[in-house]
Amino acid sequence: MSTTGLEVFDRTLHSTHIWLDEIMQEIGPDRTLAWKVLSTVLQTLRDRLPLELAAHLGAQLPLLVRGAYYAGFDPTKMPTDWHTAEEFRQYVAARLKDARPVGASDAIDAVFRVLDRHLSAGQVDKVYRALPKSIRGLWPLFAGWEG
Structure with a gap:
């Protein structure tokens, strides 16, 4: 039975809860913090x-x-x-400073692992290769890989 009355909403709620649950397994049982971590790391990566x-x-x-x-998206920047990697970490840390303490590296690891599990391998590889070499080192799946 549909929760919202629209299958597209039910699917996105279900998928989002799965992603948040996976993040909470790594950073602790706080759904609000998991959402903040997910949003912050994705926006940092996007930018x-x-x-x-x-x-x-x-x-995807x-x-x-x-x-x-896409919140706060400004394609001109x-x-x-x-x-x-340090600049990436610092940016994430600055955006998480108003939340319960969570290390920027832990936040980045948790979100990158979710992306590894839920996005196509081809998309993850394209994103990885587009990042500067230093930032690539933050991606747990590729740690130590030079490809």
């Missing part, structure tokens, strides 16, 4: 990607998550000009 690839990534996200991904 570092070339515009066309950012749009392709957004198209569950509808509800896609809304968070893409991609950002920072190139290091």
Whole structure:
């Protein structure tokens, strides 16, 4: 039986809950924090990607998550000009400072692992290859891989 009366809404709610549950397994049982982590890391990743690839990534996200991904979207500022893993971490940390303490590295790991599990391998590979080499090192699936 439909919860919302629309299958598309039921599917996106179900998918979003799965993603949040997986993030909570890594950062602790706080759904609000999991949503903040998911939104923050996805937006940080989006802002570092070339515009066309950012749009392709957004198209693969569950509808509800896609809304968070595009919140505050300004294509005139893409991609950002920072190139290091530390800059990526600092940006995430700054955006999470108003939430319950969670390490930026833990947040990034949790979201990248969700992307690895739920997006096509081809899309993950394209996103990975578009990132500067230093930032690539943050992606757990590819840790230590130079491909």
